[in-house]
Amino acid sequence: MPFSITPQAKGKAQADETRSSMTSMTALAPVGEDPAEHIQREIAEIVSIYSRLYPTQRLHFILYEGNDPVWSAPSVIEGPFTFQPQHVNAQFLGQFERPGAHPGAASVTITLSIPRKPLPGEVKQMDAPWAPIRRLRAVHRLAPLVYEKIRYQAEMLRKRRSVKRHPRVSLLRGDGSSLLPPPRPPETGKRPAILIGMHWLEVGGAEKLGFDTIRWAQQAGLRVFVAAGVPSIQRLAGKLPDSPDVTFLRLDRYLPHHLWPRYVEQLALAENIRLIHIHHCRPLYESLPQIRANLPWVEVIDSTHIVEYADGGFPRSSGVWSNFIDIHHVISKELVDYYREHFHVIGKVRLGRMLDRSGHPKGLPELNMQPGKKRLQVAFVGRLYYQKRPVVVAEAFRALAAWARRNDVELTGKIVGEGPFLDTVRDLLRRYGLADRVALLPADAPVPEILRQSDILLLPSNNEGLALVCYEAVEQGCIPISTDVGSQAEIVPQDLLVPLEPQACVKGIVAAVDRLWRDAAFLSRQREALVRAWTGLTADPTAEEILMPVYQKAASGQQE
């Protein structure tokens, strides 16, 4: 239960006080014990957040029963509030007050819809199964690869327009004059803390790093506050360390983005936050002016992974906020170049690979693939979202099956992953007569074992930072064949990079497999190139080696 680890929720005294001051909770009566508990727990979270934001004001909460499992649609009115007919609508649950610090305290009214509990199907998968857009449905039915090509062209069009539409210019930040000294940190007896801002607590590469940083921060001796910028079920919240030092703040659910800066300021002052680490968390980026102006002693780091075609993604946001950030942690050399080329910064960009040095083998095993091998296994590992282009994966399997027939090779495949494209991939495999040879496996399937048994890993992604699964594949003797996107060239040899354009991508995959299968010298050269790339990557500092010293410094109370 993600909420149970929140100390605010455990702030019993405060919650009791709140309950005692409720003026009208009659609407809760008919809903039964379980929903009542749910609502009470949500109320405790809500009160703790708004009490932090408005410590002295008189808070007037107006609650509704929500029909959204993740978002409370909060609205905050500072000053007198007048009820209108729409405020007492059919969803109206009731209202209560938290008294102010003194009788004349200013009044703040907060209206929220208590999110309902997610349905079992929603807990499993929030995204509806993917379907092609209506006008192009026939195209997808007749020629899925043509549909993919249209989508690819749309992506490239967005990429071309991106530079004009989304400028890559850092926001200006004045340093102020020594005539007016900056604010100083208040005296506090509390142990230093870190605020880690995540995009959300769902499965993903950035989130994996986010969870690692929570662990490292804890190991460094920091108290850890975690917040997510995007409302969601936060399925991984249960995987947060069960420790009194780790607090998950449900700002994603209850706090409008425009109030994050003030909340973060109050939190930092009250909890001795010395460090803020942003992992793809938009409202935290937007809180930076408040932090820099009022809390200049707080150090800010961010981590970025992938440059999106449409708008540059979070690396662009990070660069735009660069003058407010002390350290940019990046996972690939492509991003080092990106910051230099677009934002002219070098010194504060630190490359730290998403690798665990202790988990690495000393050397690489021999490749699973041998020239002329009669049984080949091809794998795909990844979330079944458009980014990974599952339709291209299915088409690649189809083309490889045809190649295998021609060359008298027994081909099998394993697709590991879940997502909105699962049904589409299943249908395509059935349609191409591959359902018996290509297995669809859940996301929790044993990936290292599958890679150890596989000869080839396919990664025809639309975009990538530096796919972790490629490291894993190489370490298991499996040869990655990837599209030439993001920083994939850092791990995948040039001859095994295929074009992004879908048809060329499928052809490139078949050609690469054919050459690896026929040409022993080529296969041997690829192994050497893979060893070289892997050795180079493992020689680079890891994210932990880059971030841990910063965390330790913050934990010891030192500042840059």
Next chain:
Amino acid sequence: MSALSKTAAVIVTFNRSAKLMKVLDALDGQTRRPDVILVVDNASTDDTQALVEARARDDLSIRYLRLPKNVGGAGGFHAGLKAAYGLGAHYFWVSDDDAYPQPDAIERLVHAITAFEARHEWRPSFACSRVEWIDGTLCEMNTPRPVWDWPRFLHPEAAWALVDSASFVSILIPRWAVEKHGLPIADYFIWFDDAEYTRRLSRSYPGIFCPESRVIHDTPDNRGVNFGLVDEKSLWKFKYGARNEASWRRREAGLMGVLAYAYGVHLQMKGGNVPWRMRREIFRAIARGMTFRPKVVPV
């Protein structure tokens, strides 16, 4: 007078990494080190990028702006000043990649411009250094142009002459001047971009020449800007200069201004006995300048 004095150095470079490193060393040794050092690389093909990156890894004040192609000094100063403005600097120290400021050069420029304001209330639109060649003599090409009342505020203890034109070699420009008058004209590519820009800035108030701030300009020779010196090797630069100045004269003084300029150029080339083929090319460039009307870009 402003209480804010964040200073950004803007250095434009092209394929002169060794000299650029000496400039960065000289900036390191300044008694008043710029808060930001912005190296604008005009797509160098030598080891400039690697050397600047190596320094910038340890020195957070260094910013590196690599332009996708060589847009000339004018384009480089345009892009550099724009980027430095975006960094929030209050003074821009603009210079070449082969000019080494003496240790107190920037401090003296900042002092001069602020002290002048404090004493006389007028705000100089720039302050420029005395630019010396490697042998200590005055660098001919970087001689500022005085205004008619240049000694108005000149005193033995503060020998600041009023000037309305100076080169982009150790010149300090305050933020307000850039805000008011925009950026150097990138389309000039090379030559006369600095003269046009400083004359534009001087519309508010002239700049000041600060002889106590010294910089060594490490050029191959010490030649002035005189059309009598046109030769095969330098013709391309003179053509840019002729086109750009003719364009500026057309803008500021109309057709008569261009004719007067062309006559002056003619006299210089005649005096230098420049071959007729080259003279024709220079006059063609002046003719092109008549219709060349690049826009002034605001920040």
